[in-house]
Amino acid sequence: MLSVDGLTTSYGSITAVRDVSIHVDAGEIVGLIGPNGAGKSTLLNTTVGLLRPTAGRVTVDDRDVTGSSPDAMLRLGVALVPERRRLFADLTVVENLLVAGITAPAAERQRRLEEVVELFPLLGRRRTFPAGYLSGGEAQQLAIGRALMSGARLLLMDEPTLGLAPGLVDLVFELIEDLRSQGRTLLVVEQNARRLLEAADRAYLMRTGSVVAEGTGRDLADRHDLFEVYLGVEG
Amino acid sequence: MRREPLERLLVPTGEAAALFAILVVGGLLYTMSGGSARDTLVSQMFINAIVVVGMQVYIGNTGILSFGHIGFAAIAGYAVAIAAIDPLFKRLFIPEAPFGLATVHLDPLTATVVAVLLVALVAFLIGLGLVRSGARAGAVAPTMITLALLFLVYEAARNFTDLTGGDRSGLSFGPGNSLEGRGWIYVALGLSILAARLFRETRAGRLAQAAREDDLAARASGIDPAPPQMIALLLSVVLVAIGASLRVQLLGSMTPNFFFFSYTLLTLAMLVVGGRKSVTGALLGVVVITAGSEATRYLASDAVSVPGFDWLLKEGLSDLFLGGAMLGFMILRPDGLLGDRELGDGLLLRLRSAQPTPEPPEAPVASGAASTLTVRGLSVQFGGFLAVHDVSLQVRTGEVVGLIGPNGAGKTTLLNAITGVVPVTDGTVALNGEDLTRRATHRIARAGVARTFQNFRLFPSLPLREHVDVPAIVAERHRHARGRDARALLVAGDLWDARERRARELDTGTARRLELSRAAALSPDFLLLDEPTTGMNEAESAAMIEHVRRIARAVGAGVLVIDHDLHFITNVCDRIFVLDQGRLIADGTPEEVRADPQVREAYLGSAADRSR
Amino acid sequence: MTQFVQNLVDGLGQGSIYALLALGLTLIFGVMHLVNFAHGELITVSSYAAYALASRGTGWGVIAIAVIVASVLTAVAIEFLAFRWVRGASEFTMLLTSFGVHFVVAALFVMYVSPRPRNIPKPEWIFDTVRIGGVAFEVVDLVTIAVTLVTLVATGRVLRRTMFGIALRAAAEDFDAARIMGVRSNLVIRGAFALSGVLAGVAGVFWLMRTGTASPTAGLTPLLFGVIAAIVGGLGSLGGAILGGMALGLVQVFFRSWLPPDLAGLTEGLLFVLIALLFIVRPQGFVTVRRAERA
Numbered sequence A: 001m002l003s004v005d006g007l008t009t010s011y012g013s014i015t016a017v018r019d020v021s022i023h024v025d026a027g028e029i030v031g032l033i034g035p036n037g038a039g040k041s042t043l044l045n046t047t048v049g050l051l052r053p054t055a056g057r058v059t060v061d062d063r064d065v066t067g068s069s070p071d072a073m074l075r076l077g078v079a080l081v082p083e084r085r086r087l088f089a090d091l092t093v094v095e096n097l098l099v100a101g102i103t104a105p106a107a108e109r110q111r112r113l114e115e116v117v118e119l120f121p122l123l124g125r126r127r128t129f130p131a132g133y134l135s136g137g138e139a140q141q142l143a144i145g146r147a148l149m150s151g152a153r154l155l156l157m158d159e160p161t162l163g164l165a166p167g168l169v170d171l172v173f174e175l176i177e178d179l180r181s182q183g184r185t186l187l188v189v190e191q192n193a194r195r196l197l198e199a200a201d202r203a204y205l206m207r208t209g210s211v212v213a214e215g216t217g218r219d220l221a222d223r224h225d226l227f228e229v230y231l232g233v234e235g
Numbered sequence B: 001m002r003r004e005p006l007e008r009l010l011v012p013t014g015e016a017a018a019l020f021a022i023l024v025v026g027g028l029l030y031t032m033s034g035g036s037a038r039d040t041l042v043s044q045m046f047i048n049a050i051v052v053v054g055m056q057v058y059i060g061n062t063g064i065l066s067f068g069h070i071g072f073a074a075i076a077g078y079a080v081a082i083a084a085i086d087p088l089f090k091r092l093f094i095p096e097a098p099f100g101l102a103t104v105h106l107d108p109l110t111a112t113v114v115a116v117l118l119v120a121l122v123a124f125l126i127g128l129g130l131v132r133s134g135a136r137a138g139a140v141a142p143t144m145i146t147l148a149l150l151f152l153v154y155e156a157a158r159n160f161t162d163l164t165g166g167d168r169s170g171l172s173f174g175p176g177n178s179l180e181g182r183g184w185i186y187v188a189l190g191l192s193i194l195a196a197r198l199f200r201e202t203r204a205g206r207l208a209q210a211a212r213e214d215d216l217a218a219r220a221s222g223i224d225p226a227p228p229q230m231i232a233l234l235l236s237v238v239l240v241a242i243g244a245s246l247r248v249q250l251l252g253s254m255t256p257n258f259f260f261f262s263y264t265l266l267t268l269a270m271l272v273v274g275g276r277k278s279v280t281g282a283l284l285g286v287v288v289i290t291a292g293s294e295a296t297r298y299l300a301s302d303a304v305s306v307p308g309f310d311w312l313l314k315e316g317l318s319d320l321f322l323g324g325a326m327l328g329f330m331i332l333r334p335d336g337l338l339g340d341r342e343l344g345d346g347l348l349l350r351l352r353s354a355q356p357t358p359e360p361p362e363a364p365v366a367s368g369a370a371s372t373l374t375v376r377g378l379s380v381q382f383g384g385f386l387a388v389h390d391v392s393l394q395v396r397t398g399e400v401v402g403l404i405g406p407n408g409a410g411k412t413t414l415l416n417a418i419t420g421v422v423p424v425t426d427g428t429v430a431l432n433g434e435d436l437t438r439r440a441t442h443r444i445a446r447a448g449v450a451r452t453f454q455n456f457r458l459f460p461s462l463p464l465r466e467h468v469d470v471p472a473i474v475a476e477r478h479r480h481a482r483g484r485d486a487r488a489l490l491v492a493g494d495l496w497d498a499r500e501r502r503a504r505e506l507d508t509g510t511a512r513r514l515e516l517s518r519a520a521a522l523s524p525d526f527l528l529l530d531e532p533t534t535g536m537n538e539a540e541s542a543a544m545i546e547h548v549r550r551i552a553r554a555v556g557a558g559v560l561v562i563d564h565d566l567h568f569i570t571n572v573c574d575r576i577f578v579l580d581q582g583r584l585i586a587d588g589t590p591e592e593v594r595a596d597p598q599v600r601e602a603y604l605g606s607a608a609d610r611s612r
Numbered sequence C: 001m002t003q004f005v006q007n008l009v010d011g012l013g014q015g016s017i018y019a020l021l022a023l024g025l026t027l028i029f030g031v032m033h034l035v036n037f038a039h040g041e042l043i044t045v046s047s048y049a050a051y052a053l054a055s056r057g058t059g060w061g062v063i064a065i066a067v068i069v070a071s072v073l074t075a076v077a078i079e080f081l082a083f084r085w086v087r088g089a090s091e092f093t094m095l096l097t098s099f100g101v102h103f104v105v106a107a108l109f110v111m112y113v114s115p116r117p118r119n120i121p122k123p124e125w126i127f128d129t130v131r132i133g134g135v136a137f138e139v140v141d142l143v144t145i146a147v148t149l150v151t152l153v154a155t156g157r158v159l160r161r162t163m164f165g166i167a168l169r170a171a172a173e174d175f176d177a178a179r180i181m182g183v184r185s186n187l188v189i190r191g192a193f194a195l196s197g198v199l200a201g202v203a204g205v206f207w208l209m210r211t212g213t214a215s216p217t218a219g220l221t222p223l224l225f226g227v228i229a230a231i232v233g234g235l236g237s238l239g240g241a242i243l244g245g246m247a248l249g250l251v252q253v254f255f256r257s258w259l260p261p262d263l264a265g266l267t268e269g270l271l272f273v274l275i276a277l278l279f280i281v282r283p284q285g286f287v288t289v290r291r292a293e294r295a
Helices: A040-048 A070-076 A093-100 A106-119 A121-125 A136-149 A166-181 A193-199 A217-222 A226-231 B003-032 B036-062 B069-084 B087-093 B108-132 B141-159 B183-199 B203-213 B215-220 B226-251 B261-274 B279-300 B317-332 B345-353 B411-418 B441-447 B464-478 B487-492 B508-520 B538-555 B566-572 B590-595 B597-604 C002-032 C040-054 C060-081 C091-112 C139-161 C163-173 C175-181 C185-211 C220-232 C238-258 C261-281
Strands: A002-011 A014-024 A029-033 A055-060 A078-081 A154-158 A185-189 A202-207 A210-216 B372-382 B385-396 B400-404 B426-431 B449-451 B526-530 B558-562 B575-580 B583-588 C129-132 C135-138
Touching: A002 A040, A014 A029, A014 A040, A014 A055, A014 A210, A029 A040, A029 A193, A040 A078, A040 A154, A040 A185, A070 A078, A070 C175, A078 A136, A093 A106, A093 A136, A093 C163, A093 C175, A106 A121, A106 A136, A121 A136, A136 A166, A166 A185, A166 A193, A193 A217, A193 B597, A202 A217, A202 A226, A210 A217, A226 B597, B003 B036, B003 B183, B003 B279, B003 B345, B036 B069, B036 B183, B036 B203, B036 B226, B036 B261, B036 B279, B069 B108, B069 B141, B069 B226, B069 B261, B108 B141, B108 B226, B108 C261, B141 C220, B141 C261, B183 B226, B183 B279, B203 B215, B203 B226, B203 B464, B215 B441, B261 B279, B261 B317, B261 C091, B279 B317, B317 C091, B372 B411, B385 B400, B385 B411, B385 B426, B385 B558, B385 B583, B400 B411, B400 B538, B400 B566, B411 B526, B411 B558, B441 B449, B441 B464, B449 B508, B464 B487, B464 B508, B487 B508, B487 B538, B508 B526, B508 B538, B526 B538, B538 B558, B538 B566, B558 B566, B566 B590, B575 B590, B575 B597, B583 B590, B583 B597, B590 B597, C002 C135, C002 C139, C002 C163, C002 C185, C002 C220, C002 C238, C040 C060, C040 C091, C040 C185, C040 C220, C060 C185, C129 C139, C135 C139, C139 C163, C139 C185, C163 C175, C163 C185, C175 C185, C185 C220, C220 C238, C220 C261, C238 C261
Parallel strands: A029 A185, A029 A202, A078 A154, A154 A185, B400 B558, B400 B575, B449 B526, B526 B558
Antiparallel strands: A002 A014, A002 A055, A202 A210, B372 B385, B372 B426, B575 B583, C129 C135
16 A cells, blocks of 8 residues: 655755655555664655655555655645644644644535544533643544544554553544544554554564565564664674 | 964955955945946945845854844944034024933034943843844844834834934934045945954854854853853944934934834844855845946936836836845745855865864873762652652763663663753752753853763764864863863864864764764763764764773763663773663663663563452 | 722723734744744735725725734735745745845835825824723724734634644644644745734724824834733744733833923833843743644
C-alpha cells in the first residue's frame, strides 16, 4: 500500500534520512524503532508531505505521490498523528476533531464525528473542553480521534505513547489493534520498542538516518543483541 | 597575532579612505558638468550618506530595526536651528522661546556639539529602555519604541510652537545659505565613514554582530548584548546628529516634516538596498537610491515627456520608486546588493589566507586546583509537566561524563537549566561552591560553563574564525585567558582551512566541530555538549571521539556530553549517567551501564506481560 | 460625573475603531507572524472609494458597503502581490516589506489621484446628540459602539462556528499542525486577510465619518493606533486585541480631557510616551498568550 524507495531528506545541512526504503502492505501494523535522531520522525514527516525529500520516491497504491502536500495525502487516505500529538490547545475537543475532518464534505465529517464519539465516549463528555486542559490519556484519545476524522486508511503514528503513564500505554496499544481490526493500516514509530515489536507484524530498525535491521516483529524482538544494534554499540 | 592590527585597523582605514575618495571624486565630476542644482544634490547626497552610515552602525551591527533614528535627527536639527540661527531672524519665528533661547547665538560647530550631546543623552535613556524590553534582532518591541520616539518628536515639534515655530513657520536661517562651501560636509563624511567602518572591527561591534546572528548562542558564549548595543546606539546617533545638523544648515530651515516619515523612508531604503550589514553597502545604497530618485524625479517633471509612458511619469514617481525599491529588495534580496561585504574584503581575504597555520594547542599549564560542577536535586517544571526530577550529578575538570536516556527523558532540559536557558524550579547548580542557579546565561558562561546546542546555533553570516575569536574576547576579559590563541582551536577541530567560510555554508559534521571549538574558545572549565554527533555519519561520529578528547584536553575542561550514539558515548566517557522520564536511573562506567537491565528497559521498553 | 460618563462613551466609541483594526492585525499576525504596517492602506483606499461616491451624492449606507468591499479587496490584493512572497522570512524583512507596501500605495495615490486631501461630506447626523438619563451622548459614538459589537459578535460566530474560522484559529495556534490536519495554508492566509479587511472596513466607515478626509496618508494614524492596540493586547490574543483597542480609545479621550487646553495637541505625543513606556516595562503586552501544552 505504501512504498518508500531510496528516500533522502535533508534540511539545512543535516541529512536526517539517508536512502531509506520501506514498505507497508494493507492491513499490516509495521513498526519503526530506533534511538532518537535516527530519522524516524523525519521519515514520517516526509512521507506525509510536510518535508520535501531531496531524493527518492513515495508511492501510495502504486501512485507516485512524492512531494504531495499534506492535504493531498489526506485525500488519498494517509494521515499523520504527530509526535507529541500537537493538539490545538485553545480549540475545544470538538473543534480539534472538526479541523481534522476538514478535507471531507460536511455531512461525511459529521458522520465521522459521531463515530469517533461513539468509540471514545470520554471525548464525547468533554466536547467543549479546550484541548489544553485534557489529561495525557484523554489527549491521546483525541489525537487518535483526529486521525480517524481524516478517514485515513493508512495511519502514520509518531510516538503515540510518549509521555503517557504505563497504564495508558496499554490503552494505546489496544487502540492500535482496534484500528487494525477496523481495516486500517498502521506505520508506528515508538520509543517503547519491545511493546511495539510484540504488536507489529513487521518492523524496521533505524539508526543515524538509515535502516540497519528489519524483519518480523518476533524476529527482531528475539534478537539477543537488540540493545547493541539499537544503540550502535559494536562488539 | 601581530597581524591583527594590520587587518583590523589599517585595511579598514584604507577602505574608508578609498570609499571617501570615490564619493568625493564622483561627486565633483558630476557637479562639474552641471549647475548649482547638481551641487546641492551632491551635497545632499553626502549628508544623507552621513545619516545612513550612522543608521548602519546601529541597525546593521545589531540587527534591530529602529525607526527612531530620524527622530534623533529631528532633535538634533532643532537644537542646531534654535541655537545657531541669528537672533535677528530667530525672533521672527520664535520670539517667545523659553529659557531665553531667542537671544542665544552659537556658531554652527558649537551648536552641533550641543546637539550631539543632547541627542546622546536621549539615546542613552532610550537605549536603557530598549535593553529592558529585550531588544534583539527581529524583535518588535524596539521597533515600536523607536517608532513612538519618531512620532513623539514630530508631535512635540508641531505643538511647542514657542520653541520650534511648529508647522506654520518653522525656523529659518535667513537669506543665503548658512553652510558655506562643502568643507564641513567633507570632514563629517570622511570621519563618519571611518568611524562606522572601524566600529565593525571593534570589540563592541563584533560582539554586537555575534548577538545579531544568534542572541542565545552569543549569550551562551558569555556575551551580554546590552553594552555593545548601547555603544552602537550612541555612536550611531552621534553620526546621525551630525548629519542632521548639516542638513538643516544646507536647507537653511527646519520644520517638523523635514525629519519624519518621508526622510525615514528615504534613509531606510538607502540602507537596505545596498546592504545594511556593511558600510560599503550602505554607501552604495545611498548612491543607487539618490541616482534612482533623481532620475525618477527628472522623468516625472514637466521638462520630460516620454511617449507611451506619460501615465507613469507623474509627480510621486520617486516615492513609488523608493517604496518599490524597498519592497522589491525585501522580496528578492533582503540582504541588499552587497550583503555584508566591504570594499576591502578581497584584500583582507588574501592577507588572512597567507597566515601561517598556528600550532595545535597544548594542554594548559595546571593553573590551579581542579574545578567541580555540582548539580544537586535539580528539578524543572513546565506548567504541570515535570521535565526533570531531583537530579544530582557531578563533573570534574579532566573527566568526560556522559548523559544518556531515551527520547523525552529531560537531558536537554537539564542542560538548559544548568546554563540558565530555562528556569530552575528546585535544586542548585554550583561551580566550586559558587552558586550558579538562576543566573543569567551569559554570566554562567563567563563563570566557566560553555555549551553546544542540539540543533546547532552558529553565527550564520560570520566566518568560522570569528566563531572562536569572539568568545576569546570574552575569555580575555572574564576568564583570565590572556595570550591563548583561539585560532589553535580551529586547527584542533580540523577547521583551519575553512576559516574564512561563512558558517551558514557548512555541513553538519563541520558545523558541530565548529560549535565545539567555539565553546572551547571561552576557556571554560566545563563543556556541556548537547548531542554533538546527531546528523553525523558513522565515520564522522568516530572521529568526533578524538575531537572531543583533544579539545577538552587543550583547554583543561571537564565535559558533560549528551548523545544517543552509544558507540560514541562508550568510547569518549569515563562515567555515564542515565536519565529516564526526568529521573536519574543509573550511573557508572560504560560497561556497568550497558549491562544494567534498568537501562535496557528504559531504552527498549518493557514487554506487555510485565505491565502492572 | 456627567463628564466622566461622556468621556467613557466617547472613549469606547473611539476605542471600537481601534479594537476592530487591532483584531484584524492580530489575525494576520497569528497566521503569518507579521505585524502588518500596510493595514492602514485598507482605509486609505476606502477613503477614496468613499470620496468618489460621496461626491456623487450617494448616501452613507451605500458608502459604508463600498468602504467594506474596497477594504476586503485591497487586503487580499496586498497579500497576493506582496506578502505571499515573504512568508517565512525574517521579522526584519517582513516588517520592511509591509512598510514598503505602505509607501508604494501612498505613492500610487499621489500619482494617480492627488496628493491633496479630498473632503468627504460627513453624514448629517454626525453632530447630533441624544440625551439618556440626563447625559448628552454623541450619536456617532453610540452607533459606532453598537455596530462594533455586532461586528465582533458576528466575527466570533465566524471564528467559532464555521470551518473556516476553526481552521483559521488552528492555523494561528500551530501552522504546521494545521497543515498536517489538511488545512490549506494559502486559503487560510488569504482568508485571514479578507476577514481583517472586513474588520478594517467597518472601522474605516466610522473613521472616515469622523475625519471626513480622503488622502494618501489617511490610513496612517488609524494604523498606528491599531498596531499599538494589537501589541498592547499581546499580539496573539484576539480578546487582548479588543481590550487593547478599547483601552487605547479610553486613554486617548481621557488624556485629552485632562490636559490643559494649550497642551491638548500633545495628546498624541503623550500617548506615544505611554506606549514607549509600555513596551519597555512589558514588551509582551498585557494579555498572556497561552502556548500549546508541552506534553
